[in-house]
Amino acid sequence: MKSLVLNAVLFGSALSLAGCASQPSISSQSRPNVDFTSYKTYGWVTPLATDKAGYSTMITGHFKSAVQNEMAARGYVYDANNPDLQVNFYSNIENRSETYSSPTMTMGYYGYRGGFGYGLGIPVYGSDVETRNYKVGTVSVDVVDSKRKELIWEGVLEGTLSKKAMENPGAAIQYAVTQIYTRYPVAARTAAPAQ
16 A cells, blocks of 8 residues: 555656756758858848837847857858848747646545444545646747848747746846757857857
8 A cells, every 4th residue: 555655656756857857949940952151241130020119129139149149159240231141039938837637545434423333444546636837938040041031040949937047038048049059050160258
């Protein structure tokens, strides 16, 4: 009987640990037959997706800094007037929830009310249901061929946002952009400058 209870507790613990150990999901797509080394300069798409209100936001400043680090590490030079590539970035935060069910076991009682007679403990199986609410952040970086006006690369990162990340968006954006650029078709030649 004790082994059943112990197995139920271990099973529940394994589920809760698996839920906490999530890594960000990164994906990317490249347009076929594009020579990314033929491009030398980059600039920004106008207006940037993070500037929907018609002015430059603080989030935009964090993104620009992070992208500049990654593009410079790959040998690209910033050109505001006539860039080979234009970069755009998006961010989105949404609330999500997950419901978990974990097995439980209790001992039922069968016997006489007055305390006289025989009692029998009967195991009763069920489950506890728990709902967890959390925030998920999605960051996307688009790289566009300026002359052809076509998207040639897109990188996307999606992951659970911690309270610490929400309190320090600059570091969170730098981390996200660095992770996305690990999938970029041109490897970094130098380490991106530390922020």
